[in-house]
Each structure stands twice: as C-alpha cells, then as structure tokens.
Amino acid sequence: MNGVPDLIVIDLDGTLLCPRGQVSESNRRALAEARGAGVRIMIATGRTHVECRQILEAIDYQGPMVVASGAALIDLPSESTLDRDLMDQDDVVVLSEIMRDHDCASLILKDRHAVGYDYLIVGSQHLHPVSNWWFDAHGIACRTADSAEEDSHPEDTLRIACIGAPDLMGQAAERVSDRLGQSVSWRHWPAVGREGEVVHMLEVFGSGVDKWTMVERYAIDQGIPRERVAAIGDGLNDIQLLRECGFGIAVDNADDQVIEAADARTGCHSQDGVADAVDRLLRGWS
Known part of the structure; x- marks a missing residue:
C-alpha cells in the first residue's frame, strides 16, 4: 500500500x-x-x-x-x-416457508433502532439450542409469531436466517436458490456455537447486500x-x-x-x- x-x-x-x-x-x-x-x-x-x-x-x-x-x-x-438495506417482505415470507419445511425456526433480524427489538422468531418450537444459547448470552430482545405474514414491522427486516446441521442448511440453500434466484443474496457457513458444537447458519439478505x-x-x-x-x-x-x-x-x-x-x-x-x-x-x- x-x-x-x-x-x-x-x-x-x-x-x-x-x-x-x-x-x-x-x-x-x-x-x-x-x-x-x-x-x-x-x-x-x-x-x-x-x-x-x-x-x-x-x-x-x-x-x-x-x-x-x-x-x-x-x-x-x-x-x-x-x-x-432492507428485504422485500414477499421474499421473507417465501424464505420463512422454506425454513419451516426444513423444521427450522426463522430468525428475522430487525432494525432495532426502528422497532425496539432485535429478532422476530417464526416457528419458535423449532428454535435450535444454539440460538437459545446465543440470545441468552447477549441479551437479545425477541418477539415470536406463527408466520412471517404476522410481522408487525415488515418494512424493517435486515436479514432472515436459520440454524441447523450443515447438510440440512445446504438443502435449504438449494431451495432458496431455486425459488428466489438472484433476487436475494445468501450464504450458509459455520456459525458461532457452543464449544465443540458444529452448526451452520443459512442467512439471506436483499440482493447486493x-x-x-x-x-x-x-x-x-x-x-x-x-x-x-x-x-x-x-x-x-x-x-x-x-x-x-x-x-x-x-x-x-x-x-x-x-x-x-x-x-x-x-x-x-x-x-x-x-x-x-x-x-x-x-x-x-x-
């Protein structure tokens, strides 16, 4: 340089x-x-x-x-x-359905400054233990809903993600690519987990983020x-x-x-x- x-x-x-x-x-x-x-x-x-x-x-x-x-x-x-850079709510609904089909909770990240909380969790009965650990460790403020269509702040979504085994996240990622193509940006990769625990995160953003x-x-x-x-x-x-x-x-x-x-x-x-x-x-x- x-x-x-x-x-x-x-x-x-x-x-x-x-x-x-x-x-x-x-x-x-x-x-x-x-x-x-x-x-x-x-x-x-x-x-x-x-x-x-x-x-x-x-x-x-x-x-x-x-x-x-x-x-x-x-x-x-x-x-x-x-x-x-925000996500389109129609895309969020589709993504949440894909995650539900893979028995995963959808972690919908919000703009905390705009809405006053961090995550809307859709399908909390499927929340991965690593997510519970992470939220507790960092004092994360969450709300829950049965579907993404119940989101009270659909205009303030930054990211949607789910946590699971690497092969399961890979399968979900293929569905995301097939359904939404270039309209979103996504990756699945190792997530920060508890010691010795191997999990992956599939995270999806608006296109170009x-x-x-x-x-x-x-x-x-x-x-x-x-x-x-x-x-x-x-x-x-x-x-x-x-x-x-x-x-x-x-x-x-x-x-x-x-x-x-x-x-x-x-x-x-x-x-x-x-x-x-x-x-x-x-x-x-x-």
Whole structure:
C-alpha cells in the first residue's frame, strides 16, 4: 500500500477476536495507536451491535460500524441507524416457508433502532439450542409469531436466517436458490456455537447486500477514496470487501477464497495478526 490508509475496516470473529472470542491486549493497543495517528477504525461484522457490546467496550469503540454483513450501518454509542438495506417482505415470507419445511425456526433480524427489538422468531418450537444459547448470552430482545405474514414491522427486516446441521442448511440453500434466484443474496457457513458444537447458519439478505457495499457508501459520503481504504478479514462475507478496497489483508486462518481475494496476508487470529497488520499499515505496509 502506498502511504497510510485513511480508514481501516476490521472483521471480528476469526480476525480481531482470538479463538476464545476475546480481543488481545496487542490488538487493542494497535487500534488505539491507529486512532491516535488519525486513522479511522471501522468494525464490519456479521453480528449486530447488540451481539458484540462487550467487545466494542473492550476496544473503546465509537463511531459507525457495519453490522449484519453489510445490511446496516450503526452509530455508536447512540445505536442509531445511519444507513440500511432492507428485504422485500414477499421474499421473507417465501424464505420463512422454506425454513419451516426444513423444521427450522426463522430468525428475522430487525432494525432495532426502528422497532425496539432485535429478532422476530417464526416457528419458535423449532428454535435450535444454539440460538437459545446465543440470545441468552447477549441479551437479545425477541418477539415470536406463527408466520412471517404476522410481522408487525415488515418494512424493517435486515436479514432472515436459520440454524441447523450443515447438510440440512445446504438443502435449504438449494431451495432458496431455486425459488428466489438472484433476487436475494445468501450464504450458509459455520456459525458461532457452543464449544465443540458444529452448526451452520443459512442467512439471506436483499440482493447486493455486502460489507463492501456499505463501506463504499460510507467512504464516498466521507470523501475517502477507495485506494485509501484498507481492510482485514477471514470469512466468506469479507471476500468482496478485501477484493474491492484499496488494500485487502487476509489473516492466515482465513478461508482459501478469502486469501485469494486479498492483496496481502498477516498472522492468524490466535497470534495477533490484526496488531501486526495495523502496525505495518501505519508504516505504509513496509
């Protein structure tokens, strides 16, 4: 990279966070040094801001952050929504029916700032134990309904998802592709679960939703050129971000597709790869 970036975008799980889900002192210190040098730090995560409050407090985070893999831009500490990409309610109804046919609860993520709660759960009798654990651990506010057609806030949906065994999520993903094609964006991949438990999440967004799409809109609004944006990530929802930003960096534990999309690599998330990358970026990646 030529010179120090104006904005560094950083993923959480598998990137900033160590395997125990914590921020190391080295990584925390590196972020503080970057801010002290006048570089903006932006978190871009698949989580919602409510699902990472303790992490954000640990790094003294303030300002805009990308949540739900690019479906919204949230300001902290106000927790107000600055920008968002919403789903079509007709698509949500179809998707919820597909998830019901696979005996899965539909986790319909809402714009909390607009509606006052986090998820509408359709078919709660099929809620996966991992979802119960996750909601309890993070103090997630939920409402329930028997069908997506009962949604009181259909105009405020950011994402719909379900949790289950990898093969079951793969089957549901095929149905999504067959029924809705390019009208939505989706992926199924490993979800954060309890220790030793392997589950996948199928998550579906409106067409074109991506971390980079939201970061790019923010950068344009702030007058930050694409070439002055660096990003660090590891997951499938980081591929477009790393490919399109001025300088994309994959941690060593990243998926092969992510590494291929990046311009450079840094150490893995268990060895303070973010701290090493930020230090090099502050020196012009020398």
